[in-house]
Amino acid sequence: MSAGVDFAALGLEGLRVDHAAPFRMRRVAEGATVLTALDGRFAILDDDELRAFARGEVEEGSPLFEKLAGANLLADSFDVPAAAEMLRARRSFVGAGPNLHVFVVTLRCNTSCVYCHASRANMDAVHTDMTPEVAEKCVDFALSTTNPSVTIEFQGGEPLVAFDVMKHVIEYALERNANLGKELEFTLVSNLSLMDEEKLAYLIDRRVQICTSIDGPADVHDQMRKLPKAYGESGHALTLEWTRRINERYREMGLDETLYHVEALVTTTRALLPRWKELVDTYVDLGCRALFLRPLDPFGFADKTGDRIDYPREEYLEYYRRAVDYVIELNREGVEILERYAAIFLTKILRGEDPNFLDIRQPAGAGIGQLAYNYDGQIFTCDEGRMLHEMGDDSFRLGDVHTSSYRDVVGHPTVRAVVIAGQLAGLPDCNDCAYQLYCGVPPVHSHKTQGSIFGRMRESTLCQVHKGIQDYLFAKLAEGDAETRAILERWTTIRPREHFLHGA
Amino acid sequence: MSEQILAVPDAIARADMGDGSVELFVDESLYPLEAVYGASFTFLDRCFVFLDRPQPGRLRVILSAKKLGASPEVLREMVGEFANELLACAWREKITERNRATIEAVTMQAIGGAMGPPSLDDLEDFDFTEEPFEDPLGIAMSWEEKYGKKTAPPAATEGDEE
Ligand code: SF4
Ligand code: SF4
Secondary structure (H helix, E strand, O other): OEOOEOOOOOOOOOOOOOOEOOEEEEEEEOOEEEEEEOOOOEEEEOHHHHHHHHOOOOOOOOHHHHHHHHOOOEOOOOOHHHHHHHHHHHOOOOOOOOOEEEEEOOOEOOOEEOOOOOOOEOOOOHHHOOOHHHHHHHHHHHHOOOOOEEEEEEEOOOHHHHHHHHHHHHHHHHHHHHHHOOEEEEEEEOOOOOOOHHHHHHHHHOOOEEEEEOOOOHHHHHHHEEOOHHHOOOHHHHHHHHHHHHHHHHHHOOOOOOOOOOEEEEEOOHHHHHHHHHHHHHHHHOOOOEEOEEOOOOOOOHHHHHHHHOOOHHHHHHHHHHHHHHHHHHHHOOOOOEEHHHHHHHHHHHHOOOOOOOOOOOOOOEOOOEEEEOOOOEEEOOHHHHHHHHOOOOOOEEEEOOOOOHHHHHOOHHHHHHHHHOOHHHOOOHHHOOOHHHOOOOHHHHHHHHOOOOOOHHHOHHHHHHHHHHHHHHHHHHOOOHHHHHHHHHOOOOOOOHHHOEOO | OEEOOOOOOOOOEEEEOOOOEEEEEEEOOOOOHHHHHHHHHOOOOOEEEEEEEEEOOEEEEEEEEOOOOOOHHHHHHHHHHHHHHHHHHHHHHHHHHHOHHHHHHHHHHHHHHHHOOOOHHHHHHOOOOOOOOOOOOOOOOOHHHHHOOOOOOOOOOOOOOO
């Protein structure tokens, strides 16, 4: 057996491989094996085709020959320049420098999520608010990146608690960037329960993108994301109401609603697993164009509450497959909604491009694609590294805005180590995995779950999720249904949201 | 008190329930020392780790749980996890050796691109002298430098006069 391919059962004991270019393979369904080439192109073979390929019985000009040659899987026609070009395209982000700058403007939050990844603080913990001086230093630091595009993402705690700090960051960054001319974007990640008309007017005026969390139906959401009654009857109702109002505002401004809308994310807890249909329906009813079925992360409070809310990853994958099957069905009926995980992998699989999602790329984004700034000015490789700091582990701390230079931070030995560890070509299992060129595992996840930034993928829950999702997607492609393929291809379209860009 | 809680021969691993520790023996012809260090290191948060070499070619690793009262399941898990991490480290070293060129090229491009060229301030701060650090006690000096060379002085070149 190799990657699920039972050679003996297929009558393939005597293999000939001299006609084949280097490839990796994996069984994705009964009678369907995916072969991936060195440059990430792929072919899905049925058992007869696999047998013919393995025996070297591929007649020139036959449909199988065309299929294999088109995926750069044949030694004689192996196209070196094309392969080099494709590999370059898949790594186009390497060398660009940090684009995402996460600003933790406060740890204070009015909500208590059972899985809080941010390690929230109570509303009276005003000492966890970023001061204007620290905020300015963080902006100066972020704008010194080599990347011509900069996204400042406000996280917390709940950033709306420290709205004045946010405003200060935005105004100062716009002023400083007037001379620098970088493409500047702002993103707010908020539970929206403290939103009001005045704040929204400012955010719309300053073209700040807004992201929120919606954990499905009201009972699950309110059970997982507990909002004290003083702020409203239901956090779910408040989040939905503001999401609708913000989307409505975009429509009034004449913005294309397929591009401009609140981005909502799901954190999948155990209670949500059987509720996949209601979850999807909640997003569709809200007019959302995307949902992101994220599994639980091991950071923050989730580390402690895992017994109650976590689940085996096989159960997550079952929920994922059912939910995405349903999303595809809705697309057939004309509803335009995509699943974000699938879109990320499919962009790499079908288009040969990388959407630069920092947690599923290699090397991962830590330090070279993103930096996280704590309220006190300490700098970390990524927001997860900052979360670990709140849990007492400083492994991913790179310095601070008061004493460290940009080059000290980005050239820090920790950054070098995670860049090396984040390359799957150096990891057992990944090195031979058919999905290597589409995948990525953040070293901070392996560090937290397995005690080593390299990780052991055979035992990694993240590998299990990534492998399971890609198995599902390839199995869908193997079905050969033209309409399904067209839907999946549509999910890979990347269109820039120019309205949110400043200084471009 | 050594106990048989593991499905492996005593010569490879054994547990001591009283101490809450496990002892593992590693054949040095199978695993490189780096892999033993790498695997041991992943236990520092949970265990006190001791390494020694009781006999040539055989390393001993003692993992002693920091929390008192470790159960047989915890000790079993420690042995299993150590064995898996050891294999992962050893195998990774081989794979990295094979793919070193690609990994180094990507790393250099990623770090170099993110850092950008040094600014004038960076260059001003840079220490261009060949002295790497102050060494008043001469610790970093070679024996010959410190106590005078016992070898013959270099041959005089033309024009060298007394
Ligand atoms: S996850 Fe966000 S909203 Fe929930 S408690 Fe943590 S900081 Fe607050
Ligand atoms: S993380 Fe898992 S799925 Fe991804 S390349 Fe590695 S082995 Fe394959």
